[in-house]
Amino acid sequence: MRYVDRIPDPPGQAALAGTFAHLVLEHLLQEDPANRSTERAKVLAREHWPEIENDEGFIELGLTDDEARHFRWIAWKAIEGLWTLENPQGVVVEATEQLIDADVGGVPFRGIVDRLDREPDGLVVSDYKSGKAPRPRYVDAKLSQVLLYAAAIGEQIGIRPKRARLLYLGQRTIETDVTDSAVETVVGELADTWSAMTTSCETETFAASTGPLCGWCPYADQCDEGQAEIKSRLEQGRIRLDAPALELIGAVSMAAAG
Numbered sequence: 381m382r383y384v385d386r387i388p389d390p391p392g393q394a395a396l397a398g399t400f401a402h403l404v405l406e407h408l409l410q411e412d413p414a415n416r417s418t419e420r421a422k423v424l425a426r427e428h429w430p431e432i433e434n435d436e437g438f439i440e441l442g443l444t445d446d447e448a449r450h451f452r453w454i455a456w457k458a459i460e461g462l463w464t465l466e467n468p469q470g471v472v473v474e475a476t477e478q479l480i481d482a483d484v485g486g487v488p489f490r491g492i493v494d495r496l497d498r499e500p501d502g503l504v505v506s507d508y509k510s511g512k513a514p515r516p517r518y519v520d521a522k523l524s525q526v527l528l529y530a531a532a533i534g535e536q537i538g539i540r541p542k543r544a545r546l547l548y549l550g551q552r553t554i555e556t557d558v559t560d561s562a563v564e565t566v567v568g569e570l571a572d573t574w575s576a577m578t579t580s581c582e583t584e585t586f587a588a589s590t591g592p593l594c595g596w597c598p599y600a601d602q603c604d605e606g607q608a609e610i611k612s613r614l615e616q617g618r619i620r621l622d623a624p625a626l627e628l629i630g631a632v633s634m635a636a637a638g
């Protein structure tokens with residue numbers, strides 16, 4: 381719906397706070413190592429705040445002054461959370477916000493890598509995350525993204541990073557070695573996904589993929605399968621009652637009655 385039909389999905393507060401944290405950290409890590417302090421991060425946050433404040437998505441949120449203050453606090457917690465993971469003064473930065481445009485396993489791959497670090501044994505891909513760190517069973521799926529970035533950087537500059545890392549700000553770092561077999565696995569999955577997407581586009585058939593996240597899907601009111609999933613979960617008490625899609629599909633009264 382977002383990419384094929386191009387139905388807008390305005391970023392919510394959490395996503396925008398994450399964008400702001402990324403912006404500040406990007407600029408902080410471009411500073412000389414000795415300057416990468418929390419004090420400097422505060423100055424950068426003040427300097428770059430207008431970019432978010434004037435963002436269409438932020439304006440659409442229509443936050444009150446108190447809510448905007450809370451938004452800034454959430455973003456600051458994410459920014460400050462970098463220091464719980466590493467000392468930024470000790471990071472040797474090769475690039476920030478590195479654009480990637482490469483062919484990975486026959487698939488055109490584009491993206492932006494938050495940070496490429498240089499460590500004694502080679503390059504490391506690092507990606508900031510302001511959301512909740514995954515439970516152990518979802519870690520591999522989350523690492524696929526940075527492994528693909530590593531594969532794409534390898535294609536683009538001819539040097540494949542040694543490790544790929546997710547920095548869950550304020551929580552923990554998840555890291556993996558970029559081995560031949562790990563790359564082969566994720567690139568194979570990418571090629572399979574690309575092939576399935578190409579078939580879907582050619583046949584204009586897009587199967588719904590229902591699950592617990594339907595409750596948080598901004599398109600739930602336009603998706604019959606998703607609505608059926610949400611209602612079934614509601615009947616079984618398997619959905620949080622604050623899931624936004626409940627209101628979107630008019631199931632709030634059902635929830636209240638239940």
Ligand code: SF4
Nearest residue numbers: 588589594597603606
């Ligand atoms: S409601 Fe569920 S199945 Fe439908 S588009 Fe959203 S996430 Fe996919």
